[in-house]
Amino acid sequence: MQQYKILAINPGSTSTKIAVYTNEQPDFEQVIRHNADELKEFSKIIDQYEYRRQLVEKALIDNNVKISELSAVVGRGGPLKPLASGTYVVNDVMVEDLKIGVQAEHASNLGGLLARGIASQTGIPAFIVDPVSVDELEPLARITGMPEISRRSLFQALNLKAVARRVAKDLQQDYNSLTLIMVHLGGGISVGVQRGGRMIDVTNPNDAGPFSPERAGCLPTHDLVKMCFSGNYTISDIRKKLVGNAGLVAHLGTNDGREVEKRITAGDTKATLVYEAMAYQVAKEIGAMATVVSGSIHAIVLTGGLAYSQMLVKMITDRVKFISQVLIYPGENELQALVEGTLRVLRGEEQPKIYE
Ligand SMILES: Nc1ncnc2c1ncn2[C@@H]1O[C@H](COP(=O)(O)OP(=O)(O)O)[C@@H](O)[C@H]1O
Ligand SMILES: CCCC(=O)OP(=O)(O)O
DSSP states (O other): OOOOEEEEEEEOSSEEEEEEEETTEEEEEEEEEOOHHHHHTOSSGGGGHHHHHHHHHHHHHHTTOOGGGOSEEEEEOOSOSSBOSSEEEOOHHHHHHHHHTSSOOOTTHHHHHHHHHHHTTTTOOEEEESOTTBOOOOHHHHOOSSTTOOOOOOSOHHHHHHHHHHHHHHTTOOGGGOEEEEEEESSSEEEEEEETTEEEEEOOTTTSSSOOSSBOOSOOHHHHHHHHTSSSOOHHHHHHHHBTSSHHHHHHSOOOHHHHHHHHHTTOHHHHHHHHHHHHHHHHHHHHHHHHTTTOOSEEEEEEGGGGOHHHHHHHHHHHTTTSOEEEEEBOOHHHHHHHHHHHHHTTSSOOEEOO
């Protein structure tokens, strides 16, 4: 079998996760942490490019990997224009959109740029896989009660698509024949319904659905508008109150599910109420997504870091198990998903897509 060596890069707000795989086998995985003081000097996320590139290249040297040995480099894709699921070549048009943050500023915009920057040194291909702007929404799912505002498809597509493939394999079913409710339980939470290989409805973790460890989720609109016009907050304050300083962080001062569970076990009633409320909102959204496909579902799938939590998983499962079986795939496995998407293209199992 041909051997492919692939560097995968997943930039997050406080870390850059990297891995080198030979085919499906990891040679090494490393989390490079960026402390808040180091990041403070960059006014925009995009300005961190050079700083993060140098750290990735140092990690390759530390792990005895030469760029010249690599077959391809792949990065997590950011909020680009709405696009179909798949593996994309990082081309000039994409580079421009990643630089300007065409739908939003997000650390994942650095993924394609870092992949291209490193790959171009030896002329190997650079890819992204299932960026957060994968958009397969049905027309019905886009409409709101305010014609000027449509619902947008932004979610943890990379993990949810990879896990849906794994579920199909484990159930020995064709990926395109399954109807699944897919739930990413991470720092942000998204709940979607995938039918025929397409995520036909999904909540954007940054402005809808359940609250999460660090995001506010769906809010009563009038109260939010009143807060925005109160004169007490800048736009940046409000953004932080919605994403970053919201959810468990706002209620309990931590974004760590393990810490919350320690408090619950020690008898902290506030922690219990807030954690249960988060599970309640996730379950309610799963119920809503079940109506999208009239209840005809093969499985509800829970994934992401919080799916490691037996306590949270039980709280959710107790409320939704009447709908369908609940399958648990803990972790976010994004580096592996990037490598899998790249291998499908290098092996000719899938055509690479071109971003326009
Ligand atoms: N064993 C566990 N029990 C409870 N919570 C956990 C556990 N492992 C991870 N988490 C929580 O999962 C969340 C992070 O999930 P993850 O999918 O890694 O998020 P993201 O990639 O969005 O930052 C954090 O709140 C973390 O505390
Ligand atoms: C922008 C939507 C996807 C998202 O929220 O991803 P993270 O949870 O990784 O920030």
